[in-house]
Amino acid sequence: QVQLVESGGGLVQAGGSLRLSCAASGRTFSAYAMGWFRQAPGKAREFVARINWSGSATYYADSVKGRFTISRDNAKNTVYLQMNSLKPEDTAVYYCAQDSVSYRLGHMAPNYWGQGTQVTVSS
Numbered sequence: 001q002v003q004l005v006e007s008g009g010g011l012v013q014a015g016g017s018l019r020l021s022c023a024a025s026g027r028t029f030s031a032y033a034m035g036w037f038r039q040a041p042g043k044a045r046e047f048v049a050r051i052n053w054s055g056s057a058t059y060y061a062d063s064v065k066g067r068f069t070i071s072r073d074n075a076k077n078t079v080y081l082q083m084n085s086l087k088p089e090d091t092a093v094y095y096c097a098q099d100s101v102s103y104r105l106g107h108m109a110p111n112y113w114g115q116g117t118q119v120t121v122s123s
Contacts, residue, residue, distance in 0.1 A: 054074075091121050
């Protein structure tokens with residue numbers, strides 16, 4: 001059974017930074033793309049960033065490009081999201097997710113999700 005456990009959320013002022021972590025267990029972490037998604041109150045869940053199985057390719061939503069960085073440490077079975085220059089509109093519950101197909105190129109289709117971690121950015 002795959003488990004994804006996020007940590008690192010919290011309350012931060014606009015312009016500040018946070019680093020989210022997601023620890024994975026249950027299957028070969030290094031074989032799957034990982035992603036971060038978020039859901040703000042009253043809104044649909046949206047894609048934030050993804051990273052391929054090796055960490056050699058990343059992709060970002062336009063709204064976070066240049067401010068957020070996704071990375072992974074396959075030795076630690078962990079994916080990270082470094083968030084800089086945070087804005088109030090970044091306030092949401094952030095979820096990490098694991099792709100359903102190993103060694104997939106391009107778009108990911110997650111089938112495992114973490115429980116989420118709250119990020120609140122005050123103005």
